[in-house]
Amino acid sequence: xxxxxxFNFTRFSALLILIIVAWIFTVLFNxxxxxxNTFGLDFITKDEWAPNLDKFGAYAAILxxxxxxxxxxxxxxxxxxxxxxxxxxxxxxxxxxxFGISVELLAAIPSVIxxxxxxxxxxxxxxxxxxxxxxxxxxxxxxxxxxxxxFMSAVTRDAMNTTPDILKESAYALGGTQWDVIKDIIIPYAxxxxxxxxxxxxxxxxGETMAVTFVMGNVHxxxxxxxDPTTSIPVTLAxxxxxxxxxxxxxxxxxxxxxxxxxxxxxxxxxxxxxxRKARRA
Amino acid sequence: xxxxxxxxxxxxxxxxxxxxxxxxxxxxxxxxxxVLVMKGVGALNWNIFxxxxxxxxxxxxxxxxxxxxxxxxxxxxxxxxxxxxxxxxTYLSEYGKNSRLAHTIRDISDxxxxxxxxxxxxxxxxxxxxPMGHFSAWAGAIALGIIMIPVILxxxxxxxxxxxxxxxxxxxxxxxxxxxxILSVVYRGAKAGILTGVLLGIARxxxxxxxxxxxxxNDNFFTTDLNEAMPSLTVTIFNYxxxxxxxxxxxxxAAAFILSMFILGLNILGRVILFAGKKRK
Numbered sequence: 001x002x003x004x005x006x007f008n009f010t011r012f013s014a015l016l017i018l019i020i021v022a023w024i025f026t027v028l029f030n031x032x033x034x035x036x037n038t039f040g041l042d043f044i045t046k047d048e049w050a051p052n053l054d055k056f057g058a059y060a061a062i063l064x065x066x067x068x069x070x071x072x073x074x075x076x077x078x079x080x081x082x083x084x085x086x087x088x089x090x091x092x093x094x095x096x097x098x099f100g101i102s103v104e105l106l107a108a109i110p111s112v113i114x115x116x117x118x119x120x121x122x123x124x125x126x127x128x129x130x131x132x133x134x135x136x137x138x139x140x141x142x143x144x145x146x147x148x149x150x151f152m153s154a155v156t157r158d159a160m161n162t163t164p165d166i167l168k169e170s171a172y173a174l175g176g177t178q179w180d181v182i183k184d185i186i187i188p189y190a191x192x193x194x195x196x197x198x199x200x201x202x203x204x205x206x207g208e209t210m211a212v213t214f215v216m217g218n219v220h221x222x223x224x225x226x227x228d229p230t231t232s233i234p235v236t237l238a239x240x241x242x243x244x245x246x247x248x249x250x251x252x253x254x255x256x257x258x259x260x261x262x263x264x265x266x267x268x269x270x271x272x273x274x275x276x277r278k279a280r281r282a
Numbered sequence: 283x284x285x286x287x288x289x290x291x292x293x294x295x296x297x298x299x300x301x302x303x304x305x306x307x308x309x310x311x312x313x314x315x316x317v318l319v320m321k322g323v324g325a326l327n328w329n330i331f332x333x334x335x336x337x338x339x340x341x342x343x344x345x346x347x348x349x350x351x352x353x354x355x356x357x358x359x360x361x362x363x364x365x366x367x368x369x370x371x372t373y374l375s376e377y378g379k380n381s382r383l384a385h386t387i388r389d390i391s392d393x394x395x396x397x398x399x400x401x402x403x404x405x406x407x408x409x410x411x412x413p414m415g416h417f418s419a420w421a422g423a424i425a426l427g428i429i430m431i432p433v434i435l436x437x438x439x440x441x442x443x444x445x446x447x448x449x450x451x452x453x454x455x456x457x458x459x460x461x462x463x464i465l466s467v468v469y470r471g472a473k474a475g476i477l478t479g480v481l482l483g484i485a486r487x488x489x490x491x492x493x494x495x496x497x498x499x500n501d502n503f504f505t506t507d508l509n510e511a512m513p514s515l516t517v518t519i520f521n522y523x524x525x526x527x528x529x530x531x532x533x534x535x536a537a538a539f540i541l542s543m544f545i546l547g548l549n550i551l552g553r554v555i556l557f558a559g560k561k562r563k
Contacts, residue, residue, distance in 0.1 A: 006461035007377060013369035014378065017391050017435065020428060024405045031408050082303025090297055091304075099308070101553075106311050108549045110489025112516050113538050116523045117314045120531075146310050153307065177293035200396065207398020209492035210516075214524065234400050234492065241404065241496040242417075257404040261397065268396050272389065 024261070032255035034248060043255060049220035049236075051244070056252035060220050062259065064137065064232035068212060069205045071141025071226065076149050077198055083149070084156035084194075085182055100157070107150035115214035118143035123215055130227050137226040139215040147211045152201035159193030159279065160186050196275030203268035207260060209234035233260040322539020325532040335502030335513070338527035345537055347504040351513040352488075352541075354506065355422050355498060359487055362427030364480055367434025374435070375442035376464055388439070395432040402428050403493035411497060419512035422498025426487040433486050437479025438472075445471040474559025481552035485545045491516035515541045 035043055035056060046057030087100055118139060126142075127134030163186045171181045187194070217229025218239045231239075233256050244250045283291075333344030370387070378384025402425050410421040445468050453463040469476070491514075494500075499511040500521060515537050522534030 003459045003461045006464070010369045010373035010377060013366045014373035014384075014387050014435075016366060017370060017387055017394065017431065020431075021390050021394060023409075024401070027405055027408045028401070079303045079307055082300040083307050085300040086304035090301060099304070102311075103307075105546055105549055106315075108485055108489070108545055109314075109542055110491070110516060110545060112489070112491040112519050113318060113542055114314065116519065116534065116538055117317055119523065121313075121317055146314070149307050150311065177289050179293040179296040180289065182296070204396050207396075207400065209398070209400045210520065213520075234398060237400050237404065238492060238495055241407065242499065254404060254408070257401045261401045264396070264398050265393060268393050272392060 025258075028254055028258040028261060032251055032258050034251035035255040038248060039252075043252070044259070047220070047222050051240075051246070051249050054246060054248050056248070056255075058233070058236075058252070058256055058259065060222050061231050061233045061236045061256060063222060064140075064216070064230045064235070065206060065260070065263070067223075067226070068137055068140040068144060068216070068232055069202060071137065072144035072148060072205050073198075073202055075142060075145035076152055076201070079145075080149055080152040080156055080198070080201070081194070083153040084160055087153070087157045088160040089178060089182055089186070100154075103150045104154050107154060110210075111147055111208055112210040114143055114147040114211040118211065119214040126227075132227045133217070133229055135215050135217045136229045137216075137223055140212040140232070141226070143211050143215055144205050144208060147208065148201045148205045151204065152198065155197035155200060156194055159190045159197050162193060162279070163189045190279070192275045193279030196271045196279055199267060199271035199275060203264050203271060206267060207234060207264045209238050213238045233257075233263075318535075318539055318542055321535035322542075325536035326539065330533070330536055334504040335518075338525070338530050341529075343529070343533065345515070345518065345533060345540070347501065348513045348515045348518040348537060349540070350504065350506070351419070351498075351501070352515040354419060354508070355426060355494070355512060355514055356484060356488055358419065358423030358508075359426030359430055360480070360484055362423060363430030363483060363487070364434055366427075367431045367479075367483065368438050368476065370431065371435045371438025371442065372464060372468075374439045376460075376468065388436075391432040391435050395436065398492075399425075399429055399490050400492035400495075403495060403497055406493070406497045414509075416509075417497065417499035417511040419498050419508040419510070422494045422512060422514065425493040425497045426490060429490060429493060430483045430487050433483040434479050437482065438476055441472040441475025441479065442468055444475065474555050478552040478556040478559075481548045481555070485548035485552070488545050488548070489516065489541065491520055495520075 039046070039056065042057060044058055044062060047059040048055050048057045049060065083103070087096055087103070091099060122143060123134035123139050126139050130138070167185055167189065168181050171185045176184070212232060213235050216231060216235045218231045218235055219229045220231055220236075221228070223230040236256055237253060237260075241253055244253055329342065330344040331346060331349070333342050334347040336343035374384045374388060378387070406421050406425040406428070410424055411417055414421070449467055449471060450463055453467045458467075494514050494517050498514060498517075500517040501511045501513040503513075505512060519534050519537045519541065522530040522537065525531065
């Protein structure tokens, strides 16, 4: 009797996850219907975002999301791979422990703090070097890169650490240098895991809101250079959701949220199901 | 230059580059931490804990409202997320095991763990704030609770699976029903692990800002009314930091420092508990 009740409780809780996810998609979809019906494909191809005229085109926001995350990935990936190699192959055990734990702890620092630091300390530097306002895609990309770096390095290191010692030792026994072992043994062996980890970090970066909201500018315009202030999907949501006044405006914001959810869902699913699963099987 | 020499040189260059990138990363991260500590400690004083928010320029302003609000929000979120997460994790590890349903739930929950938190905020806005007609602490707590479930689920699932099957079998052999085996044998064996999962879950949602922006919103004054907008440390940081007033920005740094110490503390505590639990065995 109690056995049955307990079982049903646990099963219900587990199924709740699926229900919530399905519910999130349905709710976002239903609420964005009005915008989709009004604008059709224009919603993602036009960049005019004028709440006073009831015109909403999300192109600038989508483009801003794509460019800022691409920029962040270009900056973060080489450094993260370097850090991962350092942590798994170069550092002595004692440094490895200390450095490894600090990297993991830094991944836990709230993103709002990265954003605040970016606004007060990094934006002025960009302003001094490149001129202009300082806020914009470049600042957003760099702050985002710094913000995903700890997570990315930690998961990449974990992927590299799956290489069996015996493989590495055989390569050393053949006279390989450390770099030979890294590039010919570890990277080929852990390739799927490394790529999966990098894409997973990308999935997180797309949805990251607070770190970029501070430094993006929230200007709905396709930027002419990476120094221009612009916007991205999460930045628009964060700035405008509590201010929206017409139902079409709300609907467009829900449309943005749905777009963002789909983008990150796809990226994360590719990382998890294609690359990381392959890595586990190998 | 012989082939060996060439390889040795390339090796040195590659290793130097990777060490260098580690130094760059460490440099940036310590820069952020340094700024946080310098600015945060500089702005700390007792007034912060005594006074609530005030208009800029008022020396009698503090963060009491945000600290209490943050506590309430996290407390409620924990009350929602922890039981559901633990029960769901229990199902996966004890009943579902390797069934297709269990794997689907694990996969979806893993994706949810990395899904954009601001989207959860939009969802809760649609299903809680819109029907209620106004922002509320409940909405914020529900959003945080939803974010917390996958974290707790994952650690509970992993930790329960580490409990040896022989223990379960021994309890079954004594005639214990399955729920009893789970409650008094499996949970006890995985106590440290589950506790760590809970602490990490709390740490995870403690730093979330985006899902609160339009659920619990914010308030500059002290309140304990769960049906009203509720101030939180994170949203307060955002509002104060983006304000043009110097004294508000100072308070923002103090809030950022307190929040980071809280979250780092939880993370460290979680690790210590897990480590201590492992050592005892």
